[in-house]
Amino acid sequence: MGKNDFLTPKAIANRIKAKGLQKLRWYCQMCQKHCRDENGFKCHCMSESHQRQMQIFGENSNRIVDGNSEEFEQSFLDLMKRSHRFSRIAATVVYNEYINDRHHVLMNSTEWATLTEFVKHLGRTGKCKVEETPKGWFITYIDRDSETLSRRG
Ligand SMILES: [Zn+2]
Known part of the structure; x- marks a missing residue:
């Protein structure tokens, strides 16, 4: 030493x-x-400059949440479309598959606090058919593409 x-x-x-x-x-x-x-x-x-920065951050964080929510919904629906296109399936099953992807957007960074809220949102916006059952929420992907196709044909 x-x-x-x-x-x-x-x-x-x-x-x-x-x-x-x-x-x-x-x-x-x-x-x-x-x-x-x-x-x-x-x-x-x-300081004033910090307070101003806080305000800007507050506005941005809303934008970030919006962006995350959009991405979350998109990847979730992609998964539905890919794996469960024609089935009625428990929301938790899809969710568990979804979070197995390590690049997934965390739900706590989106506007939905719970899976139930998110499922209700899917129902409200007409992206999935949703049903509440004693076994939890079930969702069915609404296939807009084939709907359009069948209407056309
Ligand atoms: Zn600061």
């Missing part, structure tokens, strides 16, 4: 890590601003 330990790669890595953490501690992610210490951070949070 000596002062040369200060220069070992491990010691350097530890110092960088410690510094990084310290930096993160008083970092405002929204404004991407580093503050010196707790007091600086508090002052920053009360």
